[in-house]
Amino acid sequence: MKIKSDIFSDAVVEHGFFGRVGGKSSGLYDSLNCSKFVGDDVNLVEKNLETVRRELNAEKLITLNQVHGNTCVLADKSTDSDIQADAFATNVSGVAIGILTADCAPVLLADENNHIIGAAHAGWRGAMRGVIQSTVREMIKLGAEANRIKAAIGPCIHKDSYEIGDDFKREFKGNGSCFALVNSKLHFDLPKYCKEILLGTGILPKNIDILEIDTYANPENYFSYRFANQHTNGVCGRNISVICLK
Numbered sequence: 001m002k003i004k005s006d007i008f009s010d011a012v013v014e015h016g017f018f019g020r021v022g023g024k025s026s027g028l029y030d031s032l033n034c035s036k037f038v039g040d041d042v043n044l045v046e047k048n049l050e051t052v053r054r055e056l057n058a059e060k061l062i063t064l065n066q067v068h069g070n071t072c073v074l075a076d077k078s079t080d081s082d083i084q085a086d087a088f089a090t091n092v093s094g095v096a097i098g099i100l101t102a103d104c105a106p107v108l109l110a111d112e113n114n115h116i117i118g119a120a121h122a123g124w125r126g127a128m129r130g131v132i133q134s135t136v137r138e139m140i141k142l143g144a145e146a147n148r149i150k151a152a153i154g155p156c157i158h159k160d161s162y163e164i165g166d167d168f169k170r171e172f173k174g175n176g177s178c179f180a181l182v183n184s185k186l187h188f189d190l191p192k193y194c195k196e197i198l199l200g201t202g203i204l205p206k207n208i209d210i211l212e213i214d215t216y217a218n219p220e221n222y223f224s225y226r227f228a229n230q231h232t233n234g235v236c237g238r239n240i241s242v243i244c245l246k
Helices: 042-056 124-129 131-141 166-171 190-200 225-231
Strands: 013-018 060-062 072-074 087-090 095-101 105-111 116-122 150-153 179-182 185-188 208-210 239-245
Touching: 013 042, 013 105, 042 060, 042 095, 042 239, 072 131, 087 095, 087 131, 095 105, 095 116, 105 131, 105 190, 105 239, 116 124, 116 131, 116 190, 116 239, 124 131, 124 190, 131 190, 150 190, 166 185, 190 208
Parallel strands: 060 095, 072 087, 150 208
Antiparallel strands: 013 239, 087 116, 095 239, 105 116, 105 150, 179 185
C-alpha cells in the first residue's frame, strides 16, 4: 500500500508514500483517494484517511486544503485538517502530517536529531513561490538544523512525462537547468527542481532522496492529474504522503 524512503530512520519517524490502491472510494476515485476537495464522497475519504492513520500508528492525521501557495502551518495536536496552506512543520510526536498530490511532488523532511518534521506540496508553482524554503524555515524556527535535515521527494510526474509549452517557460522563474528536450519537445524536470531548491536551503546532497516513480507513467498505482486530463474527463483522486514522529 505504501512505499518508504531509505533516507529516514524507522527509530525516529514513521512515514509512507501511498498510492491509489487500498481504499474505499470507487469510480474515478478508485480507491485510496485522500482528498475531500475533488468531488469524492467525503465519508469514504474519511475512511481512507483513517486507514492511512492506522497504517502509520499515529494518534492523529491532518491534511490541508492546498492552493499551490507557500504557506507552512505549524502543527500540534490541536491543529485541524483542511486549513488553506501547502505545507506543515511540527515537533509533536503522534501527529501525522499529510500532503496530497496527483503529479505534484510531495516532499517529506525530518531532522531526526532534533525530532522535527515537515511536509510540503510542491507543484512547480508552489515550488517557484517558495513552499519548500518556507517549510525548512519553519522547521529551523522549531530548532532544526539545515545540515541535519533529510528530505525525500516522493512519487510525482517525471521529466519524460512532463511536456510543457512556451507559456510555461515564460511564466516560470527559476533555474533553466530543469528544462530538457525529450524527442525534440520541451519538458520539465520537477524532482530535479525540488532537489535544487532543497540544496539552496542548506540541506546536504547526501540527505536528499528522489523516489524514481513517475505518477503519469503508473496510472494503475497512482493518481495522475495529467493522465486523467488526457485519458478521461480530468477527474481523479489524490495520493497521500505522510510523516509522523514516533
